[in-house]
Amino acid sequence: xxxxxxxxxxxxxxxxxxxxxxxxxxxxxxxxxxxxxxxxxxxxxxxxxxxxxxxxxxxxxxxxxxxxxxxxxxxxxxxxxxxxxxxxxxxxxxxxxxxxxxxxxxxxxxxxxxxxxxxxxxxxxxxxxxxxxxxxxxxxxxxxxxxxxxxxxxxxxxxxxxxxxxxxxxxxxxxxxxxxxxxxxxxxxxxxxxxxxxxxxxxxxxxxxxxxxxxxxxxxxxxxxxxxxxxxxxxxxxxxxxxxxxxxxxxxxxxxxxxxxxxxxxxxxxxxxxxxxxxxxxxxxxxxxxxxxxxxxxxxxxxxxxxxxxxxxxxxxxxxxxxxxxxxxxxxxxxxxxxxxxxxxxxxxxxxxxxxxxxxxxxxxxxxxxxxxxxxxxxxxxxxxxxxxxxxxxxxxxxxxxxxxxxxxxxxxxxxxxxxxxxxxxxxxxxxxxxxxxxxxxxxxxxxxxxxxxxxxxxxxxxxxxxxxxxxxxxxxxxxxxxxxx
Amino acid sequence: xxxxxxxxxxxxxxxxxxxxxxxxxxxxxxxxxxxxxxxxxxxxxxxxxxxxxxxxxxxxxxxxxxxxxxxxxxxxxxxxxxxxxxxxxxxxxxxxxxxxxxxxxxxxxxxx
Numbered sequence: 001x002x003x004x005x006x007x008x009x010x011x012x013x014x015x016x017x018x019x020x021x022x023x024x025x026x027x028x029x030x031x032x033x034x035x036x037x038x039x040x041x042x043x044x045x046x047x048x049x050x051x052x053x054x055x056x057x058x059x060x061x062x063x064x065x066x067x068x069x070x071x072x073x074x075x076x077x078x079x080x081x082x083x084x085x086x087x088x089x090x091x092x093x094x095x096x097x098x099x100x101x102x103x104x105x106x107x108x109x110x111x112x113x114x115x116x117x118x119x120x121x122x123x124x125x126x127x128x129x130x131x132x133x134x135x136x137x138x139x140x141x142x143x144x145x146x147x148x149x150x151x152x153x154x155x156x157x158x159x160x161x162x163x164x165x166x167x168x169x170x171x172x173x174x175x176x177x178x179x180x181x182x183x184x185x186x187x188x189x190x191x192x193x194x195x196x197x198x199x200x201x202x203x204x205x206x207x208x209x210x211x212x213x214x215x216x217x218x219x220x221x222x223x224x225x226x227x228x229x230x231x232x233x234x235x236x237x238x239x240x241x242x243x244x245x246x247x248x249x250x251x252x253x254x255x256x257x258x259x260x261x262x263x264x265x266x267x268x269x270x271x272x273x274x275x276x277x278x279x280x281x282x283x284x285x286x287x288x289x290x291x292x293x294x295x296x297x298x299x300x301x302x303x304x305x306x307x308x309x310x311x312x313x314x315x316x317x318x319x320x321x322x323x324x325x326x327x328x329x330x331x332x333x334x335x336x337x338x339x340x341x342x343x344x345x346x347x348x349x350x351x352x353x354x355x356x357x358x359x360x361x362x363x364x365x366x367x368x369x370x371x372x373x374x375x376x377x378x379x380x381x382x383x384x385x386x387x388x389x390x391x392x393x394x395x396x397x398x399x400x401x402x403x404x405x406x407x408x409x410x411x412x413x414x415x416x417x418x419x420x421x422x423x424x425x426x427x428x429x430x431x432x433x434x435x436x437x438x439x440x441x442x443x444x445x446x447x448x449x450x451x452x453x454x455x456x457x458x459x460x461x462x463x464x465x466x467x468x469x470x471x472x473x474x475x476x477x478x479x480x481x482x483x484x485x486x
Numbered sequence: 487x488x489x490x491x492x493x494x495x496x497x498x499x500x501x502x503x504x505x506x507x508x509x510x511x512x513x514x515x516x517x518x519x520x521x522x523x524x525x526x527x528x529x530x531x532x533x534x535x536x537x538x539x540x541x542x543x544x545x546x547x548x549x550x551x552x553x554x555x556x557x558x559x560x561x562x563x564x565x566x567x568x569x570x571x572x573x574x575x576x577x578x579x580x581x582x583x584x585x586x587x588x589x590x591x592x593x594x595x596x597x598x
Contacts, residue, residue, distance in 0.1 A: 262535070265537040265538075265539075267530060267532050267537050268532055326531055328531075330531065330532075332532055332533060333533070336533060369534075372533050372534060373533060373534025373535075374534070376534075377534065377535075386533060
């Protein structure tokens with residue numbers, strides 16, 4: 001759950017002290033001609049100071065401290081918002097773009113880019129309000145429809161030190177990348193029209209309720225704002241990764257295999273693009289996870305460190321598994337491992353220290369390697385770019401392990417001194433995590449299946465076989481990624 | 487006039503080209519091609535999926551030579567393109583009926 005870390009109030013004490021120390025001599029030096037702060041000026045002439053002027057001074061000081069904190073938090077949160085947008089474009093677009101065959105490069109990139117525009121507009125109209133308006137159990141309200149009431153003032157329920165506009169635009173970037181992740185499963189065979197319609201509906205029907213349930217005030221799974229089953233999800237293990245990953249699996253099963261799969265070779269057309277994309281994802285993820293502290297505080301540092309360590313450990317464990325199996329460590333394996341680690345550490349980032357982060361990364365890297373290489377082949381579904389194997393499996397493992405490793409020393413989300421995760425002495429939390437995981441799975445499964453049926457009737461989902469063979473770039477968009485002769 | 491088509495290992499191309507120039511062969515057409523003869527391909531693994539790549543990159547040299555030069559050219563290619571391993575490629579010879587230089591319409595061996 002996203003909330004301002006408790007530690008920020010402690011870290012502010014020295015700041016407060018410093019301002020107290022410097023503010024008084026400064027006000028004494030002011031000349032009478034200056035009319036900026038009459039209250040403090042009076043104080044330097046009137047002796048002895050009255051109780052009124054002291055309290056006015058303190059009030060002013062209090063305002064200054066708040067403004068200083070708000071500036072710092074706001075700066076970090078705006079940077080974080082930009083970093084999370086960078087994860088979709090170009091991060092995910094390049095990562096997926098390199099994994100498809102050459103004839104489908106632009107199509108998969110365009111799907112991510114279309115969502116950057118589409119979800120943004122939906123978010124302004126109703127999306128933000130459906131996720132963060134009101135205090136219902138299952139979905140938000142229309143309180144903030146058309147961004148009514150969303151301005152410079154903070155929304156104290158979620159982030160008390162930054163303008164609600166910043167909070168709003170930061171959360172928007174999560175809503176953009178989540179449906180974009182699903183396109184990894186539908187790649188190389190789904191119509192552009194069907195993709196756009198399906199993902200629009202999916203955002204409204206699956207993402208918005210789930211985001212509200214986990215992060216919204218009064219949501220069923222909310223950990224700190226009155227949820228029935230307090231599920232720990234710092235930056236989106238359930239909301240982003242389980243929801244998109246499980247929906248991706250449903251899409252892959254519903255759409256069926258690509259023509260020629262698995263007999264015909266379909267190797268990635270440019271691992272260089274994927275490599276750049278994965279590295280951009282890694283950097284962007286600092287905004288995703290550390291930004292979820294919603295402040296520039298020590299909790300953000302903790303989440304930043306956990307994120308980095310989780311990614312590194314998973315890159316190593318995937319590579320090691322591959323080395324043992326094939327006798328070689330591949331570049332695609334290493335970057336896939338890193339992404340898996342980032343996925344798995346997402347729910348845990350603001351609840352665990354560096355050592356548990358390494359453990360989560362190692363476990364997730366090995367399990368997801370097995371999911372992608374063995375389980376997929378066993379069941380025979382064509383999750384083209386492994387959206388389920390990476391995000392569904394990694395998100396589920398991460399959400400589960402968050403319940404094991406979460407510590408109140410890092411984030412006393414249930415109150416000072418109260419244990420948070422299993423190793424902290426609160427094994428019941430693992431149960432809560434399982435409830436959260438199950439609800440997210442069921443919600444994503446059912447919602448996606450119903451929406452696919454509807455969209456199938458309205459626009460159709462798959463391109464005709466001859467279009468699939470010719471490639472989606474030409475047939476869906478009328479252009480080619482590489483015109484090498486021109 | 488004979489046409490020589492030699493399909494060789496990309497790694498040997500520079501040596502073959504230099505050796506042909508040394509014996510006085512002034513023109514050739516070079517294409518990057520993919521193919522296989524008896525040579526088996528190799529395996530690539532992407533996220534656990536194995537692909538057998540059986541069409542391997544090769545270089546195809548084409549040149550049309552006066553009869554007097556053909557044997558020497560073939561010997562040179564044989565000598566420089568050989569690594570002794572499977573996959574070294576092949577040389578095809580065929581008779582060419584006519585050659586015409588587009589610039590001045592010279593014909594026959596003069597056009598080469």
